[in-house]
Amino acid sequence: MAKYLQLVERIQAQIDAEVWQPGEKLPSLRDQVSLSGMSLMTVMHAYQVLESQGIIVSRPQSGYYVAPRAEYLSQPVTHQKVQLAESVDINAFIFDVLQACRDPLMIPFGSAFPDPELFPQRQLMRALNQVSHSLTPGDAINNLPPGNEALRKTLARRYAQQGITVAPDEIVITNGAMEALSLSLQAVTEPGDWVIVENPTFYGALQAIERLKLKAVAIATDPQHGMDLNELEQALQRWPVKACWLMTNQQNPVGFTLSREKKKALVELLAEHQVALIEDDVYSEIYFGADKPLPAKAFDRQGSVLHCSSFSKNLVAGFRVGWVAAGRQAQRIQRLQLMSTLATSAPMQLALANYLGTRSYDSHLRRLRQVLEQRKNLARQALKRHLPHGAKINDSRGGYFLWIELPRQVNATQLYYRALAHNISIAPGSMFSSGQQYANYFRFNTAWAWDDAMEAAAARLGGLIAEMM
Template identity: 70%
Template sequence: MPSKYEVLVQQVREQITANIWQAGEKLPSLREQAESSGISLMTVMHAYQILESQGWIFSRPQSGYYVAPKAEFLTQPAVHQQVQPAESVDINDFIFEVLQAGRDPDIVPFGSAFPDPGLFPRRQLTRSLSRVAHAMSALSVVDNLPPGNEALRNIIAKRYALQGMKVSPDEIVITAGAMEALNLSLQAVTRPGDWVIVENPAFYGALQALERLQLKALAIAAHPRFGIDLTALEQALNDYPVKACWVMTNSQNPLGCTLSDEKKQQLAALLQRYNVYLIEDDVYHELYFGAHKPLPAKAYDTRGMAMHCSSFSKSLAAGFRVGWVAAGEMAGRIQRLQLMSTLSTSAPMQLALANYLATRGYDSHLRRLRRMLEQRKNSYRQALHRLLPEVRINECHSGYFLWIELPPGVDATELYRRALRQKISIAPGRMFSAGGLYNNYFRFNISYEWNDRQTRAVEVLARLIKEMLPV
């Protein structure tokens, strides 16, 4: 029998689907809903939080909850398989080509993986870096060897604690960005030839890591709105000797979707049942738009088998290249692997971040950043619907990416090449699949301010798409 909050979630979904509540319309307040439904205020709040995490509604501070814009459900590729095995991964050359092309400062960076640097508090970070540079001693390098700066690890542990999670500073390893955290985590639990689960589509960094470490990929279908298919995941766990599962649980790149708390809990339980390590790529965890920060799947790990990887690159300082992994039982092994590779993360950058994070400026910055990204995403979404009527856009309420489906027969890789000649970049769907899928999809960065330059660039994309439509 479903619980009271599950019943309310289903009722509100059905009401929105039936157009009883229109997109942009304000829902009854928590108190009003509790009185009319005859359930507790906490139950209503829990139901609204679930609806928000699933993209049905969104919240505005001091205002209430509103119905989200209607999502156009994107189709899956025609040759799509729920479980797609790949004995080898060979995608790095193409990814390198796309990333190198995006370095040109004259290019409109719709294909960029990084947020607009103008959104970051550079002046305050520079002051912190200056302070620690003057105070550094000869011992600073030694003090910041793995597992990393103690003050910084304590600050990160306290931020976990604010979400109700018990993560000891001793299991946190500071790394040179999230990519080092993810690669070290993968290396810690696999050997060449092992099977590793990734999503489909997946962040291309995961595919590059598998290629570098000579690992085999099991790509599990991810729904544009609800994320990884857990039924297909269990099938893969039954059929293959899987060693690790690399998943993005919040603001998945490229889709943008966030798993519900229930699905995260099911994911963690499923992997623990099959003794498979979870490598959780959570670099966008601070870029949620609602009132409540989503939990990672690590919150539901009871055996220390989840390695939660994140960084400050997407929320604070891309150039600092400081990340971390809350590594559970693998913390010691990851420290030893780091000592054999990069030795340690930059001591000045660790010290500068610890100095900045000790102030109250970070959370104020995050509130401004989330508000700005939400505004820009809404502006881009409206403009793209108007200027690119041929495409379909995945509606997700976090982060700074849109996942866009082109009409059948329009190749996103060819569109990327034609757009690049016009000084416009996009991230073609081929970057996100080891099996050559998603050829009529691309990822679109909305973090830069919408202005005349962006308008002209989208108009050029519209013209190129029309030229490529099958006759």
């Protein structure tokens, strides 16, 4: 094959593999000469061929660019695909849903994250910048588990503001709440043990249980009041349970917050049965009333509640910093972390400690809560306008999810695929349960600015549901 054709094929393959995406600049002719080892004439010839095929375009005095795509290629979905997707395992499906949310063209009703525009990017970058100037080789050692001391002290003081005594030494800094939760589960179980979860629950719990080869008892939740403690007690009597993993505030996906009395009763019941409580509290800062709801950790007298949270949902998702207030499991969790990820990135821990030292975190949180409450109201009103009669919105104060129940005959996984074909993502109920009880539910993210595109997408979603009814 002629050399220029070899280069044409190579560049075409790179474009297909999205090494170079539509609108991106290709290496200049000169750079391509040194990259390919071919002559300038050969490279020019190859670029001209690609241009004549409409694969790349030249811009005077700028260079060659990958031609923009005429239309956005989301996979059109057929009825058959839906059936196929329903039969694949839950992890593959969850992965697909999360991947779809990464597409900037997608309307992110299915996303788990709030709009990052709400985060104080400039101040965080300033903190990171300041830290990078003073970073020393010793910082890697000083920030090994349990993690940065200043950060742990700040967290301990924030617990103290709520009247909860947690020593900085009980806190382990982790790679997001997900690591805090997984290490906590690993610390209190052996493969084959029984764990109680809520139904529906955050899919991360189901994945961690599967990965650690544990067995799950899923207890149904009331949309307003959460888990029924009588049912919990019966389950504790029936199975040799080692841990209970649940959310007490702004539960994901349903949205309920347990009452203070219920949190206390829950801790007492689990302590009586010597079962560890792994408390996932990642949305605790996103409350809408006057006072921050307490975690169940506030009622822990035996050090058997492992309270896990992070900065991912309220300050910065990309730093991947979370923590666990681990009570008497703190040492064990540190050891497990040393054996798995070793530590949380030192610069990220230092930058957060620096930012939290500026005291702007609380004013940021106040603004964030205000905007999220407004956005949730707007989204709720829009859904009331657009969802057909028969769809029910579970109202919850706080957090940025709405949990929506559709009539029985509407399968939300099918709806997910149909909506995806219109660049709209939702999080179908099947992601949050290993059974089929929530096949006609979906979770709706309200944390993004409500504009015309969102309004049109909500109307389209309502139309799709109506067609399926």
